[in-house]
Amino acid sequence: MIEQHQWKRVLVNVFKVMFVCLVLSSMYIPVFIIIYQSFNSTANSITPLAWGGFTLDNFAEIFTNRHLYTSILDSLLVSFWATFIATIVGLFSSIGINALNKKARKAMDFLNEIPMLNSEIVTGISIMIIFSLLKPIFPNVFGFWTMFVAHVFFTIPYVIMMILPKLEQTDESLYEAARDLGCPPFKALMKVIIPSLSTAILTGALIAFTLSIDDFVISFYTQGNGFSNFSNYVYSAYTKKNFSAGSYAFNALLTFVTLAVVFFFSMRSNRKAKKGLIRK
């Protein structure tokens, strides 16, 4: 009887592990295809996924295919600046929103939610329409500036979403104490409140960057005058059939680098944790 019970438990555990592995593999298949293709010398052949031999040429293509590397640089440029500005604006707007009275607060919360709930395609088109109105004055407005504004626009709500709850939990007496000790208000904000939010600010920035670098739809409507991003390069090059296998290589490279960074930091924190234990 007991043995039977144990058997059942083993079976249930096997099922659980298999289920989780199956679910994870469905998300990993494209990642493996990308890595496979990045070393495949016939990544662009008509026969899909045929192995033509090992090569590193695809990695060289990242630096030689002008369309590819300009799109990568454009992506990085937009995402870097958009993250930077969205984090700063999001931080100070959160402080402002936190200080509002109930009624104004509700209205702001609602307005702030619109970019998150609204579909990407409508957000992209909205910004395109606004900038099209400016076209008679600035004929070459489409490009970096439109994409930058669009990315700042759709990432700020996520930054606020991360910071605002932390701000609500922050003890206001800390700020009052700084004020009582003769600290001017803005300095108290910079020296007391903002440092206490550092984790939330960092998470917000990380989310903003992740969303921005991967964006396709909103950038699709705000690109122009030769300025595009990596997602849109992949889309247009693939449909026009002049797709560079360097895209796979770039993506694989990014995966390897981030993995190495994560590995490095987890090792370091592990070592630190161990040291801490010994000291105790």
Added chain:
Amino acid sequence: MKRFKALAIPYFVWLVFLVVLPIIVMLVLTFMSSNGMDFSSAQASLDAYARLADPSILKAIWNSLVVAFWTVIICIALGYPTAYFISFSNLKNKMLFLLLLILPMWSNSMLRIVSWLRLFSMDGLAALNLIGTNPAVIFVTVTTYLPFMIFPIYTVLEKMDRSLMEASKDLGVPAWKTFLKVTLPLSMSGVSSGIIMVFLPAATGFAISQTIGQGKVRLIGNLIQSVFEKNNYNFGALLSILLSIIIIAIVVVFEFLQHGKKERKEK
């Protein structure tokens, strides 16, 4: 800190410019017949509204809802057990699992879609004729948005007070009943935020349906995109407003259902 109220003003102005103003411009556009954004030759017209009667529009909206519905159902069916198994396992390193979930998202989403397309057109799989079908679009949408279902459910399950389940067990309630009566109701908030996070992009996206659907699967997103491509901003603006209204209606109804449930329980 009440004195910092003014810091909200620039963001408010920014939102008015980029949220409210586009709605007004779009509304104006729907009542006109113009060549793109060129207002010089624009005329007042209700052509855009007349085109709404086209059955292909209702079909695209319906198809979007069908694709998004099945995506959500499959995401729950796969995501809930995954989150549950991991959260209730005695694994030491749950952070590693979270990392495993995030890792695929570091690959460019467009490139992942292209990879699926290559896989589907491989010799062995091409015979299944997956490309250009709803199931293939649903499948790729599921694999793209699954983490957005798993994360909120996992977070709620992790925060849950385990002593509640123990109490139920101590009182002799069978495990499945404990799950149905205790765990599941308590984790519904995670499920509902997962539903919103998966449903909205699944219903309104156009990248997956365009690439995997090869023009044969038409969702509302594809329709809007093709209308704007043809420089018909009037009809495009109308469809965009329509889509936003549908999305808001769905979110409001969904929140209402959630809220209503809670209130009934409180009574």
